[in-house]
Amino acid sequence: MSEPDTPALNIAQCRRARIDRALQIVVPIIVLLAALVAWEAIVRIKQIPHYIIPTPSLVAQTLIKDWHTLAPSLWFTLELTFAALAMATLGGVLLAIVLSMSRWAELAFLPFAVILQVTPIVAIAPLIMIYVDSTFGALLICAWIVAFFPILSNTIIGLRSADHNLRDLFQLYRASPSQRMRWLLIPSSLPYFLGGLKIAGGLALIGAVVAEFVAGATGKNTGLASRVLEASFRTEIPRMFAALVLICLCGVLIYLLFNGLSRWLLGRWHESELKGDR
Amino acid sequence: MTPTPLDADAPLIQLDHVHKQFANGTVALRSMSITIGEHAFVSLVGPSGCGKSTALRLIAGLTEPSAGRIIRHASLGTNNAIGFVFQEPTLMPWTTVAENVYLPLRVQGISRRQAGPRIDAVLDMVGLRSFSKAYPRELSGGMKMRVSIARALITQPKLLLMDEPFAALDEMTRFKLNDDLLALWERHRWTVIFVTHSVYESAYLSTRVVVMAPRPGRVIADLAQEAAYPRRDAFRISAEYGAFCRTISEQLHHARPTHV
Numbered sequence: 001m002s003e004p005d006t007p008a009l010n011i012a013q014c015r016r017a018r019i020d021r022a023l024q025i026v027v028p029i030i031v032l033l034a035a036l037v038a039w040e041a042i043v044r045i046k047q048i049p050h051y052i053i054p055t056p057s058l059v060a061q062t063l064i065k066d067w068h069t070l071a072p073s074l075w076f077t078l079e080l081t082f083a084a085l086a087m088a089t090l091g092g093v094l095l096a097i098v099l100s101m102s103r104w105a106e107l108a109f110l111p112f113a114v115i116l117q118v119t120p121i122v123a124i125a126p127l128i129m130i131y132v133d134s135t136f137g138a139l140l141i142c143a144w145i146v147a148f149f150p151i152l153s154n155t156i157i158g159l160r161s162a163d164h165n166l167r168d169l170f171q172l173y174r175a176s177p178s179q180r181m182r183w184l185l186i187p188s189s190l191p192y193f194l195g196g197l198k199i200a201g202g203l204a205l206i207g208a209v210v211a212e213f214v215a216g217a218t219g220k221n222t223g224l225a226s227r228v229l230e231a232s233f234r235t236e237i238p239r240m241f242a243a244l245v246l247i248c249l250c251g252v253l254i255y256l257l258f259n260g261l262s263r264w265l266l267g268r269w270h271e272s273e274l275k276g277d278r
Numbered sequence: 279m280t281p282t283p284l285d286a287d288a289p290l291i292q293l294d295h296v297h298k299q300f301a302n303g304t305v306a307l308r309s310m311s312i313t314i315g316e317h318a319f320v321s322l323v324g325p326s327g328c329g330k331s332t333a334l335r336l337i338a339g340l341t342e343p344s345a346g347r348i349i350r351h352a353s354l355g356t357n358n359a360i361g362f363v364f365q366e367p368t369l370m371p372w373t374t375v376a377e378n379v380y381l382p383l384r385v386q387g388i389s390r391r392q393a394g395p396r397i398d399a400v401l402d403m404v405g406l407r408s409f410s411k412a413y414p415r416e417l418s419g420g421m422k423m424r425v426s427i428a429r430a431l432i433t434q435p436k437l438l439l440m441d442e443p444f445a446a447l448d449e450m451t452r453f454k455l456n457d458d459l460l461a462l463w464e465r466h467r468w469t470v471i472f473v474t475h476s477v478y479e480s481a482y483l484s485t486r487v488v489v490m491a492p493r494p495g496r497v498i499a500d501l502a503q504e505a506a507y508p509r510r511d512a513f514r515i516s517a518e519y520g521a522f523c524r525t526i527s528e529q530l531h532h533a534r535p536t537h538v
């Protein structure tokens with residue numbers, strides 16, 4: 001450690017690490033921009049009519065022009081997705097805790113969860129629309145059903161995966177069930193739960209959009225899927241693209257949000273989020 | 279067979295014809311009877327599968343015997359009288375060294391502030407005071423084991439159970455930890471039951487070595503080692519040590535499984 005050139009080496013190493021981090025953000029953005037430029041160029045050069053494929057710039061213009069109708073829909077879809085996700089998290093985690101405490105409860109209830117999971121949401125959605133009066137309520141239930149299962153199953157696996165020696169240690173010190181739950185089982189299950197949450201986030205958005213397609217909901221108080229449907233009836237292709245872009249952005253937002261959450265919670269200790277020197 | 283030595287000190291814990299059969303029919307222990315005296319350093323030596331871990335878990339109360347009795351004498355006390363060190367460090371990866379060591383006190387409802395000095399003291403004992411804020415993954419294998427030992431010691435247990443604690447470490451680290459453990463034991467004289475499959479380790483550390491054989495797990499020899507403490511590197515090359523290693527090895531020879 002005492003060689004005179006060590007500090008210089010370190011500075012060079014740090015700089016390289018910084019550049020590396022910056023490139024990780026810059027490279028995907030450049031590639032994305034290049035793809036957009038290519039799209040724009042091809043559509044203009046081949047003179048493809050905008051009612052077949054609009055240019056990105058036209059989509060952007062439409063986005064701004066129709067913002068007053070798109071914004072409420074964006075808000076509606078986000079609200080629906082996050083409400084479903086919150087309910088799925090609450091329900092999934094609570095049920096996982098109950099099921100993990102009793103083999104019998106798991107045997108009794110898991111089949112219902114599996115049946116809900118394996119039945120395609122498009123097939124159940126019409127029924128839910130019939131039974132539930134409020135459109136928002138029906139859509140919420142659909143999105144909840146698809147988001148619920150990954151959280152439930154991952155959290156159950158997580159709660160069961162606590163190190164058996166650590167379990168013995170808690171038993172040796174006569175920890176109460178609630179101490180065991182708070183200090184051992186919940187932290188052990190956190191990586192699994194967050195994995196489930198990442199999947200559930202994407203699925204909740206898909207559930208929200210698909211359910212809205214099935215509902216064929218129209219009118220003012222509806223989400224982005226309705227804007228896509230509406231635009232398709234009127235063959236306003238740029239508007240369809242604009243709504244689609246917003247749905248994509250919702251997905252990306254959810255993805256970034258939960259990846260960030262996972263990194264924040266696990267960054268210091270869990271293999272999946274460790275980075276840097278080994 | 280050598281005569282069975284009894285520890286001079288008062289008995290702390292006693293296994294009386296203990297049988298352990300698992301649900302799948304495996305007989306892990308057959309009629310095991312030993313008495314562990316206070317202040318002893320007892321090693322359990324034997325090939326893998328001879329029921330050493332099972333014996334420790336029975337003593338710790340982590341599992342119940344299928345037959346026979348485990349007698350915990352009054353001198354053992356009741357409240358967190360037993361510390362356990364596993365073969366793996368068994369630390370909680372999501373929190374720091376200090377919080378890991380705090381766990382046994384936290385379970386007892388002792389506040390973090392109250393526990394602070396005790397945490398510092400045990401970390402001092404194992405030489406890791408300056409690593410209290412580190413996460414387990416930032417430590418070497420030997421350091422993690424030290425944390426695990428510190429956690430077992432924080433309740434000031436009467437009885438320390440160690441299940442092949444150094445088996446996964448390299449020889450240099452193992453020798454160092456052997457010496458450090460002995461130095462601590464010489465100072466505090468808790469009772470230690472130390473499981474190992476190494477003849478040399480058991481001969482170096484113990485006041486008494488219990489040799490076990492597998493299928494079914496049973497005690498086949500119970501050997502006392504009178505050599506004085508402190509034992510340091512010089513002891514490793516003494517004739518006394520060599521002779522004791524020979525005796526243990528000979529006994530283990532009988533324990534060798536016929537088909538491996």
Ligand SMILES: Nc1ncnc2c1ncn2[C@@H]1O[C@H](COP(=O)(O)OP(=O)(O)O)[C@@H](O)[C@H]1O
Nearest residue numbers: 300302304306325326327328329330331332333
């Ligand atoms: N939970 C268990 N269920 C069934 N068999 C077990 C269990 N634990 C240990 N055994 C068996 O009991 C015997 C003794 O095991 P163990 O005490 O772990 O031996 P050691 O620690 O000496 O290697 C082995 O044959 C092992 O396979």
Ligand SMILES: [Mg+2]
Nearest residue numbers: 330331332441
């Ligand atoms: Mg073992």
